[in-house]
Amino acid sequence: MSRVLDRRQMLRGAGLAGGGLALSAYMPAWAQPVSAGIAKPLPTVSGADITLKVAHQMMMIDGRQSHAIGINGTVPAPLIRLREGQNVRLHVVNELDEETSIHWHGLLVPFQMDGVPGIAFPGIPARSTFTYEFPIIQSGTYWYHSHSGLQEQEGHYGPILIDPKNPDPVQFDREHVVVLSDHSFHHPHYLFDRLKKESGYFNRQRQTLAGLLNGKDQSLKERLEWGKMRMDPADVADVTGSVYTYLVNGYGPKDNWTALFKPGERVRLRFINASSMTTFNVRIPGLPMTIVAADGLNVRPVEIDEFQFGPAETYDAIVTPPDLRAYTLVGESVDRSGMARATLAPREGMAAEVPPLRKRPLATMKDMGMGGMDHGTMDHGAMNHGAISGAAGSMAGMDHAAMGHGTSTDTMPGMDHSQMNHGAGAAASGMAGMDHGQAQGGAMAGMDHGSGAMPATNGDQMAGMDMGGMSHSMRDFSNAPEVKKGPGVQTISPMPVDRTGDPGQGLENVGHRVLTYRDLMALDRNPDTRAPEREIKLHLTGNMERYMWGFDGEKLSENPDPITLLHGERVRVTLINDTMMGHPIHIHGHFFELVTGKGDHAPRKHTVMVQPGGTVSWDVTGEEGDWAFHCHMLYHMHAGMMRVVQVRKAGEAAA
Amino acid sequence: MIRALLLAGLAPLCLAAPAFAQSMDHSMMPGMKMPGMTMPAKKPAAKAKPTAKKPAIKRKAPVRSTAARRTQPARTPDADPHAGHDMSGMQGMDMGGQQATPAQDPHTGHDMSAMPGMGASTGAAQDAHAGHDMSAMPGMAMPGDQPAAKVGTDLPPGNKPAPAPAGDHLADRFWGADAMANSRENDLRREHGGMTVYQILFNLAEYQARKGGDGYRWDGEAWIGGDINRFTLKTEGEGTFGKPLEQAEVQALYSRALDPYWNLQAGVRHDLKPNPSRTYATVGIEGLAPGWFEVEGALFLSDKGGVLGRAEGYYDQRITNWFVLQPRVEANFSAQDVPETGTGSGLTDLEAGLRLRYEGRREFAPYIGVSWERQFGDTARFTRARGDNTGGFSFVAGVRTWF
Numbered sequence A: 001m002s003r004v005l006d007r008r009q010m011l012r013g014a015g016l017a018g019g020g021l022a023l024s025a026y027m028p029a030w031a032q033p034v035s036a037g038i039a040k041p042l043p044t045v046s047g048a049d050i051t052l053k054v055a056h057q058m059m060m061i062d063g064r065q066s067h068a069i070g071i072n073g074t075v076p077a078p079l080i081r082l083r084e085g086q087n088v089r090l091h092v093v094n095e096l097d098e099e100t101s102i103h104w105h106g107l108l109v110p111f112q113m114d115g116v117p118g119i120a121f122p123g124i125p126a127r128s129t130f131t132y133e134f135p136i137i138q139s140g141t142y143w144y145h146s147h148s149g150l151q152e153q154e155g156h157y158g159p160i161l162i163d164p165k166n167p168d169p170v171q172f173d174r175e176h177v178v179v180l181s182d183h184s185f186h187h188p189h190y191l192f193d194r195l196k197k198e199s200g201y202f203n204r205q206r207q208t209l210a211g212l213l214n215g216k217d218q219s220l221k222e223r224l225e226w227g228k229m230r231m232d233p234a235d236v237a238d239v240t241g242s243v244y245t246y247l248v249n250g251y252g253p254k255d256n257w258t259a260l261f262k263p264g265e266r267v268r269l270r271f272i273n274a275s276s277m278t279t280f281n282v283r284i285p286g287l288p289m290t291i292v293a294a295d296g297l298n299v300r301p302v303e304i305d306e307f308q309f310g311p312a313e314t315y316d317a318i319v320t321p322p323d324l325r326a327y328t329l330v331g332e333s334v335d336r337s338g339m340a341r342a343t344l345a346p347r348e349g350m351a352a353e354v355p356p357l358r359k360r361p362l363a364t365m366k367d368m369g370m371g372g373m374d375h376g377t378m379d380h381g382a383m384n385h386g387a388i389s390g391a392a393g394s395m396a397g398m399d400h401a402a403m404g405h406g407t408s409t410d411t412m413p414g415m416d417h418s419q420m421n422h423g424a425g426a427a428a429s430g431m432a433g434m435d436h437g438q439a440q441g442g443a444m445a446g447m448d449h450g451s452g453a454m455p456a457t458n459g460d461q462m463a464g465m466d467m468g469g470m471s472h473s474m475r476d477f478s479n480a481p482e483v484k485k486g487p488g489v490q491t492i493s494p495m496p497v498d499r500t501g502d503p504g505q506g507l508e509n510v511g512h513r514v515l516t517y518r519d520l521m522a523l524d525r526n527p528d529t530r531a532p533e534r535e536i537k538l539h540l541t542g543n544m545e546r547y548m549w550g551f552d553g554e555k556l557s558e559n560p561d562p563i564t565l566l567h568g569e570r571v572r573v574t575l576i577n578d579t580m581m582g583h584p585i586h587i588h589g590h591f592f593e594l595v596t597g598k599g600d601h602a603p604r605k606h607t608v609m610v611q612p613g614g615t616v617s618w619d620v621t622g623e624e625g626d627w628a629f630h631c632h633m634l635y636h637m638h639a640g641m642m643r644v645v646q647v648r649k650a651g652e653a654a655a
Numbered sequence B: 001m002i003r004a005l006l007l008a009g010l011a012p013l014c015l016a017a018p019a020f021a022q023s024m025d026h027s028m029m030p031g032m033k034m035p036g037m038t039m040p041a042k043k044p045a046a047k048a049k050p051t052a053k054k055p056a057i058k059r060k061a062p063v064r065s066t067a068a069r070r071t072q073p074a075r076t077p078d079a080d081p082h083a084g085h086d087m088s089g090m091q092g093m094d095m096g097g098q099q100a101t102p103a104q105d106p107h108t109g110h111d112m113s114a115m116p117g118m119g120a121s122t123g124a125a126q127d128a129h130a131g132h133d134m135s136a137m138p139g140m141a142m143p144g145d146q147p148a149a150k151v152g153t154d155l156p157p158g159n160k161p162a163p164a165p166a167g168d169h170l171a172d173r174f175w176g177a178d179a180m181a182n183s184r185e186n187d188l189r190r191e192h193g194g195m196t197v198y199q200i201l202f203n204l205a206e207y208q209a210r211k212g213g214d215g216y217r218w219d220g221e222a223w224i225g226g227d228i229n230r231f232t233l234k235t236e237g238e239g240t241f242g243k244p245l246e247q248a249e250v251q252a253l254y255s256r257a258l259d260p261y262w263n264l265q266a267g268v269r270h271d272l273k274p275n276p277s278r279t280y281a282t283v284g285i286e287g288l289a290p291g292w293f294e295v296e297g298a299l300f301l302s303d304k305g306g307v308l309g310r311a312e313g314y315y316d317q318r319i320t321n322w323f324v325l326q327p328r329v330e331a332n333f334s335a336q337d338v339p340e341t342g343t344g345s346g347l348t349d350l351e352a353g354l355r356l357r358y359e360g361r362r363e364f365a366p367y368i369g370v371s372w373e374r375q376f377g378d379t380a381r382f383t384r385a386r387g388d389n390t391g392g393f394s395f396v397a398g399v400r401t402w403f
Helices: A007-023 A188-197 A209-213 A220-228 A392-397 A428-432 A449-453 A459-464 A634-638 B002-016 B018-022 B043-058 B062-070 B095-100 B112-117 B123-127 B177-189 B377-386
Strands: A044-046 A049-061 A064-071 A079-083 A087-094 A103-105 A129-135 A140-145 A157-163 A174-184 A244-248 A257-260 A267-273 A280-283 A289-294 A297-304 A306-309 A314-319 A327-333 A339-345 A534-543 A548-551 A563-566 A570-577 A583-587 A592-594 A607-610 A614-621 A625-631 A642-648 B197-209 B215-225 B229-240 B247-257 B262-273 B278-289 B293-302 B307-315 B323-334 B346-358 B364-375 B391-402
Touching: A044 A049, A140 A267, A140 A314, A157 A174, A157 A267, A174 A257, A174 A327, A174 A339, A188 A634, A188 B197, A244 A327, A306 A314, A570 A607, A607 A614, A625 A634, B215 B391, B229 B262, B247 B278, B278 B307, B323 B364, B346 B377, B346 B391, B364 B377
Parallel strands: A044 A079, A049 A087, A079 A157, A174 A267, A244 A339, A257 A339, A534 A570, A563 A642
Antiparallel strands: A049 A064, A087 A129, A103 A140, A140 A157, A174 A244, A267 A314, A280 A306, A280 A327, A289 A297, A289 A314, A327 A339, A534 A548, A570 A614, A583 A607, A583 A625, A592 A614, A625 A642, B197 B215, B197 B391, B215 B229, B229 B247, B247 B262, B262 B278, B278 B293, B293 B307, B307 B323, B323 B346, B346 B364, B364 B391
């Protein structure tokens, strides 16, 4: 159970550390071995009565000791293995001198068992025990974590695996739970405090003068344009590898946690992103993955080579390693500042080459919510670009290569010409001059086939495409009437587009298949296929300079009104990301159906990554209760990016 | 399943054959509202339907579209005028970017000016969109190719009003109103945006090596509060070793965030030195100007009626991610002569500095640099009259620190 290494492991570790020193000059830090591989399965608890003791402990990461808050002596917390249809009582013993809580992430439980202090229950006071009890009405891969303070960052998270009542439609010979997380040797309050005082504190990959002179990154002209907007394109992750060690099942890259297989076996990998702040790019070089479940629920199998997932998302993948060799499992931080590393091998002690970190991406105009603008064809003279006036040069940030002209015949998800309503201002004369082939398409500047990717139902997002008075100011509140104006809103995306067809920041040109939300389709028909009765638009807003985050310009601490739903009501929620960072948005107690053109087989999720400057729509059916709704970037939530969703029965709701 | 596989296999064939693709003429997209664009040829749409329908069936199995994608390498630019028109990355597609493949693609740039003619009876015009490969677009909702009703998430939302928020909290019924009220305050609001933060920062804390006696200088600021309202202390001063402190001031300010970048600050300033000491009422702004310039400006009204002004700015130029070069300028003004403090009207003094710091730890960054100071006008005259220096170069070494 205990993560304290036994004597034999210690000796082995010492021997290898010696070897590691010899190699250290040639190998990057994450590839220096501390151990030949640790093939320990996660400690597991199961049954109808489970006791979980939350306590301070020490843990070993890459041969270094660190403080942690763990459960039953382990980080991650033990795997809770349950069966669909059972009842479970979970006795949580809080051995801390502070309040704690456990939220069952993705489990559909009565709201008072949901585990969010201040919304679902009053928390579990120091040195006391609380018993959760609820029926298990679903199956799949989930996880649990503290919802108190910043305890999650300290190790208070663990996997949940629920076996289905009926035969599993996914066939596999063996399974491994792969919990990815980010660990810091600093206290989380220290990390948050640094972000508040200097938001770029952890970014050691910013653009520099040396880089400019070496022809790296943006051109001088682009830098000046972005500087004018006070936007840092290198701001991809708030907390980075400069202070994080990325873990797989609690082990560092040098520990090299190892998942065993026999060649030819179908191995089910249950990936959980249990990190506080890290979006991971996951791949196993040389081994394609077939995604079979997203956020615990089955999807039609789709074979890919890499996927990106934000904090709190989960994916189940089937891999069939054919050969008697080792494969490296890479979980690369989105900003490429570090990686989680594990090995898939036929036996303990084998290792494969660890690929180097790839070049970190820079944010593009699309990440600033200008996805709907066609810069290549814009007549800059005729348009009001606000802060970026005449900045033809700055458009280079748009990733032309991502379009792969002339290479493949990929699918074009969601292109819906019927929704391409070019706005009221689209005068007939405006179209006459429409010539995408030349740079003078000013009159038609807003026409961008990219915006065609908007979901069929979101035609009104094109409203901003008024040919006459198009303003591209980066902070035009007329583009977001719902948003409260204030210091907490640094930018408003002038032309956000649905980015569910994008593979994720920095994965546009990796040369292999990368999962997008549009590749996902539910295996089973959606339980509720009614049309949404209304739409709720929510803007994800923030100010990187002051490190303020919120919804519609308000922090939870400002007491915004709850988001209201009726029990059983079907609603469409459209999230508009007005920031330059991706936000994994999570609603408690519900699964929602992503609006990606999949009709009644929409993929169902509990957490969705809203890409920078992009939008995501989903349909959801209200379940009675008061529920938390928040960004799953822990420090964004801590800074205020959270709301209460109030779902009441029709009779009980206020008139 | 077999049928689906056949279709998947068929897809590349369709793609390679402009004749099939022709049928995908835009007139089949009634929803494509392009004002001013005439689409006279509705007729060809009818004959086009059968071919269009097949891909529509494909939609139901997106897994296969991945398969189809991989079986389509045969699609050559020659066969397809729009081969370069890869829709895969079209989310943010920049038509201008298509100029990358002008040679293969006669319709580079998707020249829509040809569109009025598009859908007209001329085959050439229809052919223009041959490469527009609609067949492999699973999410593409073309009213023409999907007569069946929309289902589930494809349905548009209605416009029912939202219910009004209820004033109560459901958890109160289970755990008691008092416990929940306490938890809402301490666990929810305070932990989600309501925290108090503070910082103490010395931008300058340095030794100055100069002719006529080495000296020292500091410029610092401390604040405490939330995101909007803060209490701020500022201090700056300088002196020469072996002599009494020449200049020292302290400001106590209320600071309020005006917008994402700027704070309005008002309060009092007290000059300990030079003698006689003065107290001022002060108002100013501080913030980040476009281009990443840290800027500060303030006006000071003294208890004797005099008005002073100050403007300050610096820029952090990252040489690498560890070395930062900071050019910095500070200028002081006076509206009138104040002989008691040796202050003349107009620009009183200017300091321009260039400091290179090493941010091994950002909180404790040692630096070296040069500083040039000079007094002007009557201020300089007053100083000369006292027999003091009116400025000059210094080599500086210090530490920029915060915690």
